[in-house]
Amino acid sequence: MVEEKEVVSEVAKPTKIAVIRCDIVSEACPGVGCFKAFNERKVHFENYDENAEMIAFFTCGGCSGRRVHRLLKVLKKHEPDVVHLSSCMLMEGFYPKCPNLDTIRKTIQKAGIEIVEGTHH
Numbered sequence: 001m002v003e004e005k006e007v008v009s010e011v012a013k014p015t016k017i018a019v020i021r022c023d024i025v026s027e028a029c030p031g032v033g034c035f036k037a038f039n040e041r042k043v044h045f046e047n048y049d050e051n052a053e054m055i056a057f058f059t060c061g062g063c064s065g066r067r068v069h070r071l072l073k074v075l076k077k078h079e080p081d082v083v084h085l086s087s088c089m090l091m092e093g094f095y096p097k098c099p100n101l102d103t104i105r106k107t108i109q110k111a112g113i114e115i116v117e118g119t120h121h
Helices: 033-039 068-078 101-110
Strands: 016-021 053-059 081-084 112-116
Touching: 016 033, 016 068, 016 101, 033 053, 068 081, 081 101, 101 112
Parallel strands: 016 053, 016 081, 081 112
Antiparallel strands: none
16 A cells, blocks of 8 residues: 655745835826836846735825834734835935935834835836
């Protein structure tokens, strides 16, 4: 009689991604570039596999970035692995440069979440 062994395949835990974007820019940008880059795994999303999940996409809440701390606190319950700072927060020229970028970075670091700078540019 041949003994049957149960084969258990390990499924990799998906990388959980959140994106913080500029509140001012959100009035003119629906976020299509960020989602397209994520869905196609391009630019700043190219290192993620097909199991990665976008679990949150939110604005900073306006200058001073007031919403970031509060939303990260809620987000932590969903175990995010990484927060992307959207390209619009980092660029100068077409969009205004974020005057609160350092404070937002520190808030994310204090929450213990990895930061990736950029989405689709």
